[in-house]
Amino acid sequence: MQLDKKHVGHEFKAFTTAVEAGRVKLFCKAIGEEDPIYVDEAAAKAAGYRALPVPPTFLQAITNDDPEKGGLLRLLNVDIGLILHGEQHYDYYAPVHVGDRITCQQKVVDIYDKKGGALWFVVSETSMKDQTGKPVAKATGITVVRNPDAGKK
């Protein structure tokens, strides 16, 4: 297995999704987050937020709303069972709240291998803007692909 570096620069189709209160509530339950500011409007307002904010890594739930989710794996022709998450980084420019509509645009920024091609690394960046067009965050992820052919002659 070898990944084609020609995909560097590929831009995926942008999509827009709404930030929903129920989804944030489930996300908080999953990570064990009990701060009421994420689920109780009165608590959020008392803490100075205009609406319910979202936990820092809830941005992943937003990017996973892509109607063409899995596009990166299809582009690279990689099986989902072979991938691991190598790194994830978020830059926060402005708060995201329940009720916002976020537009995400993902692109491939680098592809490289290590250990003689046993592992491949795909770096992608997703820009995120709110309904007014204001940038709210940048998400940078590194997907690691385990080469199923590694070690075989």
Next chain:
Amino acid sequence: MATVPKFDQVKVGDAIKPIVLPPISRHQLALYCGGSGDHNPIHVDIDFAKKFGFKDVFAHGMLSMGFLGRLVTSYAPRDRIRKLGTRFTSITWVGDVITLSGKVTGKREENGEKLIDLEIKCTNQNGQDTLQGHATVAAA
């Protein structure tokens, strides 16, 4: 709830109060599958995980990054977080007991903001780091 750190009072080397989490459960992985929208079966379907050479299902890296988010928002309010990032350095298995810890590694001013840099990590019951991350928060 966290209060905004005061720049002048923060010292490099200051520790964030650690958080010890309950053991990772299969139920938690199912909740995270739904909450995050990461539907990769490798985290919830043991048959699928075995097919790809794993002994069992294992936690989403992003679940643990969510824990790091909790650690950072225990140190500074949500709207003061400017950066959060991590490397996923080893797999987190069902039953693992994760401790979240962190410390201040730097103080600087940028774009008119007083920033505090943090080193943060998840460590399992064997003392192995599963995530090695960093964060930047804006102080007052």
